[in-house]
Amino acid sequence: MKIGVIDSGIMGNGIAQVIATSGHEVVLVDVNDEVLNKAKQSMTRSLEKLAQKKQEIQVDEVFRRVEFTTDKNLIRDADLVIEAIVERIEPKRALFKELGELCDEKTILASNTSSLAITDIVTEVKRRDRVCGMHFFNPVPLMNLVEITGTEETSNETLAKAEEIVASINKESIRVKDTPLFVVNRLVVPLICEAITLVDEGTATVEDVDKGMKLGANHPIGPLSLADMIGLDTMLNIAEALYVKTQDSKYRVPELLKRKVEAGELGRKSGKGFYQYS
Secondary structure, eight states, X not given: OEEEEEOOSHHHHHHHHHHHHTTOEEEEEOSOHHHHHHHXXXXXXXXXXXXXXXXXXXXXXXXXXXXXXXXXXXGTTOSEEEEOOOSOHHHHHXXXXXXXXXXXXXXXXXXXXXXXXXXXXXXXXXXXXXXXXXXXXXSTTTOOEEEEXXXXXXXXXXXXXXXXXXXXXXXXXXXXXXXXXXXXXXXXXXXXXXXXXXXXXXXXXXXXXXXXXXXXXXXXXXXXXXXXXXXXXXXXXXXXXXXXXXXXXXXXXXXXXXXXXXXXXXXXXXXBSSSBOO
């Protein structure tokens, strides 16, 4: 199967890696060679770490199945295209319009959105029976779940094919309604936002909030460490999208989160978030 992935950032890179590791051909598309070279380096490090634990992973063999390119025409005949670009509605909507005109009739168009309704993204796509949401979780090579969703016009055949592809890359899926944040983030985002508010209020330190959730709720990672892993800019986009969509005060966006993003403290990817990274 030939699968296209748009954007070679953390999520797109991880999705491409998992798909190629499972034996599918992948075309990873981004805007320029510089970001694609960084993606190659990141994927190499990830695969080498996994290869130390899983002898069946052959790094060179996986890379033979990945094409890094700036040319979207190379995904024209793909069986599936997954977009993983910035979590904002207008760029996603524009990209889906472009993909709808570019790709073959057979191609399923999927969004990795974690917060936006698929219905809102695909307003300008003509063949909406072939669009769906496939939300992977970070870090993609380690997280086993994919949330699958569709609009009222998405065919059962498309959703079934998406489930089949998820199974073929050794992951589990759940079907969810096309609502903002779907299931997992609908639960996780308010938790993270409340954790941020606790720190801002001075109720507890960053370290103690995380320790409390790990030891008191048996979470494998604290909410603030998780926020740093996701990216605080991504967290802000997700939280704001949910609040705008629902206007529910329980989804209020913490001021401390806004301040950190404004200061460029985005988490692991910038070297500093709620924690410092070397």
